[in-house]
Amino acid sequence: MSQQLKSKPLPSFIEERLEFYFQDLIEPxxxxxxxxxxxxxQADAIVMQSNDYLSLSHNQDIQRAHRDAISSHDDNVVMSAIFLQDETTKPAFEHxxxxxVGMESCLLSQSGWAANIGLLQTICAPNSPVYIDFFAHMSLWEGIRAAGAQAFPFMHNNMNHLRKQVERHGPGVIVVDSVYSTIGTIAPLRDIYEMAQAYDCAVVVDESHSLGTHGPNGEGLVKALGLTEHVDFITVSLAKTFAYRAGAILGPKKLAQTLPFVAYPAIFSSTVLPQEIVRLEKTLEVIKKxxxxxxxxxxxxxxLTTGLKQIGFHIRSESQIVALECGNERNTERVRDFLEDNNVFGAVFCRPATGRNKNIIRFSLNADMTPQDIDHVLTVCQKAFDHPELEFV
Structure with a gap:
């Protein structure tokens, strides 16, 4: 019989901090x-918590390529990618x-999070202005902090507010998501490019939720809108449509020549392994088709969005991400339980992913859902909307 281990007492200031989180986030x-x-x-539930939009996680061709690569690759590359930056060692997948995507160069990273932090740490000097949409991904905010730059937020997709910020603080970097991961809205990329051109700003677009899903062959919104030559940098998480664990930074060749030796996530993390790159190559091949x-x-x-709007929900989505805006935590908990009791599973977004009392339940749709699945979700949402104890913003 195993003996239960007891942890040693923590210093009081740490104990108090952990207790605060417990009281704030768990106990209520x-x-x-x-x-x-x-x-x-359960097995028959409709699950919309994954970002595997094209349902590629269980694709047999991709899995077979990955298995074969694991068996055949014996390269000892468990090291930082800083040592693998010459043309003989850089993976063909980057090219x-x-x-x-239509960019000059690409660098793989360990995640979309690492891509955004590494990029902003490289291109932003300390105290330089960065104009960031309120709804931009947290990794972009963290990248600004890591760079020691100054964040100047602008209201979501509000070009007038962005203009005022740029006029007040001068040329800088504008950072946006192409498709916003919380409520599924789309950035006005053409307007943002024109603003950047007028005020001598650089543009960073996180295409994590549009690469693979939007544009011809899934090439992304930037390319679909003909803006490739006008966007300076693109970042992407390959844990969405690519259904794996990696990220990428795309931009000019000079970025690829410098970032691996400047960005801390690139320097101090192990490289993506060769067998993983083979999987990503096969996934790209599948996505194109x-x-x-x-x-x-x-x-x-x-x-789904048409049906929810007809029911009376306030739906802002323009994409495959659809959010029910639920307000405070107690109401969100009741909505979550009602949906799950009826076999509909979305992802709860709350602090720090959203503001206080701005909680949502996000439905991430996937290609393998059926019309019957959509009908069931709408039926359950109608019941939730009519429920006297549930509220929607």
Whole structure:
């Protein structure tokens, strides 16, 4: 019989901090878990918590390529990518992804988080102005902090507010998501480019939620809008449509020549392994040929958003990400439980992903859903909307 280990007493200031988090985030909830932790879905549940938009996680061709690569690769590259930056060691996938997106160069990173932090740490001098949409991904905010730059937020997709900020603080870097990961809105990229051109600003676009899903062959919104030559840098998480764990930074060749030796996430993390790159190469090949899945995905998104708006929900989505705005934590917990009791599972977004009392339940649609799935979600949402104890913003 194993003996239960006891942890040693913590210093009081740490104990107080952890207790504060427990009292703030755990104890108020009925199930005594964090708000994002509801039930576990059963086999027949409709699960919209994953960002695997084209349903590639279980693609047999991708899995086979990955398995074969694990068996055949014996390269000892468990090291920082800083040592692998010559043409004989850089992966061909970087060139393939750069060509796909339409940028001059590409650098793989360990995640989309690492990509955004590494890029901003490289291109932003201390105290330089960075203009960031309020709804931009947290990794972009953290990148500004890591660079020692100054964040000047502008209201979501509000070009007038952005203009006022730039006129007040001068040329800098404008950072946006192409598709925003919380409520599924789309950035006005053409307006942002024109603003940047007028005020001598650089533009960074995080295409994590549009690469693979939007544009011809899934090439992304920047390329679909003909803005590739006008956007300075693109970042992407390959844990969304690519359904794996990595990220990428795309931009001019000079960036690829310098960032690996400047950005802390690039220097102090191990490189993406060769067998993982083979998987990503195969995934890119599959994504390019997945127009049918992209069409299915957006047919589902249109049907769901149209149906929810007809019910009376305030839906701001313009993409495959659809959010129910639930307000405070107690109401969000009740909505979550009602949906899950009826076999509909979304992802709860709360502090720090959203503002206080601005919680949402996010539905991330995928191509393998059926019209019957959409009908069931709408039926359950109608019941939730009519429920006297549930509220929606």
């Amino acid at each position: 909830n009925t199930n005594q878990k964090h708000l994002v932790l509801g039930q576990r879905p 393939q992804l750069a060509e796909y 997945s127009d049918d899945k992209r069409n299915q995905l957006f047919n589902h998104a249109k049907a």
